[in-house]
Amino acid sequence: MPTLTINGIAVSVPEGTTILNAAKQAGIHIPHYCYHTHLSIAGNCRMCQVEVEKFPKLQTACSTVVTEGMVVRTDTEQVRKAVTGVLEFLLIHHPIDCPICDQAGECGLQDYYMVYGLHKSRYALGDKVHKKKVQDIGGQIILDAERCILCSRCVRFLDEVTGTRELQFFERGDHSEISIFPGRSLGNNYTGNLADICPVGALTSKDFRFKCRVWFLKGADSICTGCARGCNVTMHFKGDILYRYKPRGNEAVNRVWMCDFGRLEYKKANEDRLLVPFVRESGREKTVPWGGLVPQVAHALSQATERDGADAVAVIASPQSSNEELYLVRRIATELLGTGNLAFTHRAPGDGFSDDFLVREDKNPNSRGARLLGIPDGQAYDDLIGKIAAGKIRALLLFGNVLGACSDAETGELLSKVPFVAQVGTNAGPVSKAAHAVLPSASFAERSGTFTNSEGRVQRFHAGFPPRGKARNPIGILVDLAKWLGGEWSQLDERSVFLEMSRTEAPFRGMTYETIGNQGQEAGG
Ligand code: SF4
Numbered sequence: 001m002p003t004l005t006i007n008g009i010a011v012s013v014p015e016g017t018t019i020l021n022a023a024k025q026a027g028i029h030i031p032h033y034c035y036h037t038h039l040s041i042a043g044n045c046r047m048c049q050v051e052v053e054k055f056p057k058l059q060t061a062c063s064t065v066v067t068e069g070m071v072v073r074t075d076t077e078q079v080r081k082a083v084t085g086v087l088e089f090l091l092i093h094h095p096i097d098c099p100i101c102d103q104a105g106e107c108g109l110q111d112y113y114m115v116y117g118l119h120k121s122r123y124a125l126g127d128k129v130h131k132k133k134v135q136d137i138g139g140q141i142i143l144d145a146e147r148c149i150l151c152s153r154c155v156r157f158l159d160e161v162t163g164t165r166e167l168q169f170f171e172r173g174d175h176s177e178i179s180i181f182p183g184r185s186l187g188n189n190y191t192g193n194l195a196d197i198c199p200v201g202a203l204t205s206k207d208f209r210f211k212c213r214v215w216f217l218k219g220a221d222s223i224c225t226g227c228a229r230g231c232n233v234t235m236h237f238k239g240d241i242l243y244r245y246k247p248r249g250n251e252a253v254n255r256v257w258m259c260d261f262g263r264l265e266y267k268k269a270n271e272d273r274l275l276v277p278f279v280r281e282s283g284r285e286k287t288v289p290w291g292g293l294v295p296q297v298a299h300a301l302s303q304a305t306e307r308d309g310a311d312a313v314a315v316i317a318s319p320q321s322s323n324e325e326l327y328l329v330r331r332i333a334t335e336l337l338g339t340g341n342l343a344f345t346h347r348a349p350g351d352g353f354s355d356d357f358l359v360r361e362d363k364n365p366n367s368r369g370a371r372l373l374g375i376p377d378g379q380a381y382d383d384l385i386g387k388i389a390a391g392k393i394r395a396l397l398l399f400g401n402v403l404g405a406c407s408d409a410e411t412g413e414l415l416s417k418v419p420f421v422a423q424v425g426t427n428a429g430p431v432s433k434a435a436h437a438v439l440p441s442a443s444f445a446e447r448s449g450t451f452t453n454s455e456g457r458v459q460r461f462h463a464g465f466p467p468r469g470k471a472r473n474p475i476g477i478l479v480d481l482a483k484w485l486g487g488e489w490s491q492l493d494e495r496s497v498f499l500e501m502s503r504t505e506a507p508f509r510g511m512t513y514e515t516i517g518n519q520g521q522e523a524g525g
């Protein structure tokens with residue numbers, strides 16, 4: 001472990017560490033553009049120059065490995081002059097269109113200009129070299145070549161991460177330009193990451209384009225619900241509207257990337273939401289108060305049990321629910337309704353599609369959690385659907401918005417065979433169109449809990465804002481429903497449910513929200 005000093009601070013780092021990373025460890029930020037934690041070192045932007053004792057010239061901190069006794073300074077006049085000069089070069093042909101650039105507010109050029117620049121341009125506007133703007137290059141990306149600082153992060157990403165190599169530099173000198181090969185467009189599942197890694201506004205997101213200024217956005221740590229990988233994300237929202245996902249680092253799950261399909265999953269928290277509780281009377285939706293609806297649902301389920309037996313009542317769980325919610329669902333089915341008709345359904349869209357990087361075939365965040373909690377899918381689910389089709393189920397409690405791979409018409413047809421269907425769900429769809437009672441539930445952006453990904457990693461997700469409209473946290477709905485079904489449950493929130501699970505459920509034994517932290521923890525079993 002070599003020890004060096006940076007600006008007088010002594011720091012010991014593992015062999016092979018670069019000055020830039022050693023400085024990070026000492027709490028010192030060295031400006032940089034081309035360096036990225038998960039890409040190879042290019043050393044081409046020259047922003048990270050520092051003074052190293054005994055070296056005749058400034059060195060690039062991103063590519064210089066530390067040695068024992070090294071003395072580094074990042075705060076001298078010589079360093080500042082060099083960085084300011086590099087920045088001025090990078091800005092010579094920049095169009096300075098910050099007022100209409102989506103990157104404004106999180107742009108490396110703006111940030112460093114405020115620290116190292118604040119210079120007047122020595123280049124007349126008319127002398128600037130103009131390049132192609134607003135190019136739709138495919139995937140989720142718009143390219144503005146004028147804003148590019150030629151850092152090559154995008155080229156390295158497409159070379160080293162996706163291996164698809166769609167972008168390259170063309171021309172020379174001040175006419176150098178990032179561009180896509182003629183006749184090609186971005187053709188991989190991970191294009192959205194290009195907008196994240198581009199340090200300026202050259203590669204921006206088509207989806208987020210002109211939607212919201214970033215300084216209005218707040219963030220909360222979450223987990224993508226798009227598939228069983230469980231990529232760690234930060235959701236960005238303003239009020240109760242979700243605007244985008246950005247990947248959050250977790251080496252064990254998604255490193256620092258996410259796929260294009262998952263990146264758009266945030267929209268489900270905004271669109272087609274179920275926001276008021278209602279019942280269906282003579283085919284028409286009638287809004288009802290929560291206070292009357294939950295006892296009404298409990299009464300219908302109890303009545304069917306008493307009249308036709310527990311085997312005539314069924315519960316279909318959703319792998320979009322959290323571990324905590326699924327635990328309560330299982331207890332309602334087995335302890336309070338006494339039925340063995342319990343299974344979980346799969347979500348249809350995208351099923352079957354996967355790749356050899358992040359995307360899993362299972363498009364649910366918590367199938368593994370459901371199975372670990374003893375809720376089956378597969379044959380058990382098929383058997384249950386068979387009973388529904390045969391008219392043997394007289395009351396059904398259903399979580400989620402779809403019934404497996406059934407089309408809308410098939411879902412309607414199946415559910416029409418059950419005299420009473422209650423849905424706890426977030427989005428309108430074929431189930432809410434057929435259900436007799438709809439209990440609107442908070443979306444993943446409005447509630448907290450844990451999911452277990454396909455590898456058995458239990459990961460926490462956090463609410464960004466309170467439930468929209470009259471939607472309720474499903475934990476509250478379930479505890480309320482249990483009360484009306486005769487259960488004396490005392491859980492107040494997901495934390496108290498998880499605490500109980502960690503005592504009673506072997507796969508979660510001994511875990512706490514603290515041991516899971518923000519990087520997850522392997523479940524047992
Ligand atoms: S487009 Fe962005 S990431 Fe690519 S070289 Fe230019 S500045 Fe760098």
Ligand code: SF4
Binds near residue numbers: 225227229230259261
């Ligand atoms: S790989 Fe799966 S979890 Fe990750 S971003 Fe894509 S859909 Fe979401």
Ligand code: FES
Binds near residue numbers: 060
């Ligand atoms: S970050 Fe070191 S040269 Fe670009």
